[in-house]
Amino acid sequence: MIAMDGVVLVIDTLEYGQKKVKPILEGTGNFSIVEISSKILFSAILKDIKDVTLIILDIEFPNVNDGFEVLSKIRGNVYTAEAPIIITTNLDLCEYKTACLEYNVNDYIVKPYKPERLRNSILSIVKIQKEFEYDFTGIVNVTLSFEEYMSKELKYSVRTNTPFSMIVIRHEKPKFEIYEKYFDENSQMNIPEKIRNGLRSTDTVFLNTNGDMFILLPSTDSEKAKMASYKIEEILKGIISETGKRFSDQFISVFVTFPEDGDGLNNLLKNAIKKIENKKALEAMTSILVSAQERGKIAYNQYKKI
Secondary structure, rough: OOOOOOEEEEEEOOOOHHHHHHHHHHHOOOOOEEEEHHHHHHHHHHHHHHOOOOOEEEOOOHHHHHHHHHHHHHHHOOOOOOOOOEEEEEOOOOOHHHHHHHOOOOEEEOOOOOOHHHHHHHHHOOOOOOOOOOOOOOOOOOOOOHHHHHHHHHHHHHHOOEEEEEEEEEEEHHHHHHHHHHOOOOOOOOOOHHHHHHHOOOOOOEEEOOOOEEEEEEEOOHHHHHHHHHHHHHHHHHHOOOOOOOHHHEEEEEEEEEEEOOOOHHHHHEEEEEEHHHHHHHHHHHHHHHHHHHHHHHHHHHHHOO
């Protein structure tokens, strides 16, 4: 599979550092990620690499002197001389920041950092060809970042050769109405909690502060995801009916399945948003047709009275 957004070198001697960077890259674009954990491996790859989109380098590789030696070789190679570089390091020292600037690095990020810090840096440097992104920073009540959690689930699906599905429920009403009526933890109408009660113990519900809900369904194919989506819609309809409103006026629900709807988080979300937009367009068209039929009936009844 061709990586649309290019090749990224992740140069870090620590496995933890690589594991933190990889899901951020996977959630940002469709990159081909090359992980480099030693100077020997770096030298071997540098000889063969021809086209690099971005380099993420821990300047302590494994110590500062070695890190700057690697940085010098990157800039001395014709194929990587102009490649964007993001430095990650535990060293929050002005002298190292100044030294890195001499090598025209694009960013200097001090560890520990939040995933969105690195992600925003990547987005500001690299042009993502898909031109699609989703803001996960409002996802609450999860120890891992949402991108890291999804990366873990998708890797498990690949390793076990099992499908993975995700239901996306978009709330169509203003933000204040979302929390006051439906998502307050102290409210009897707490929708996420009611949905959790209707799911398997292996399924997970996440709520974003923009009102979107994500229901993750491990080991679930598209047919089972369709059944789960219908069950959740029925739960929501029962809650919404208590307010005198219709489910379709409040929510739009779709589901996507890995790998048929996408080979990674970004592609799954892209297809989910596309399905939501298509569903909205279909509902709008249906509403227009129903209104036209009603007007036709009224006109016909008036004609009969003449």
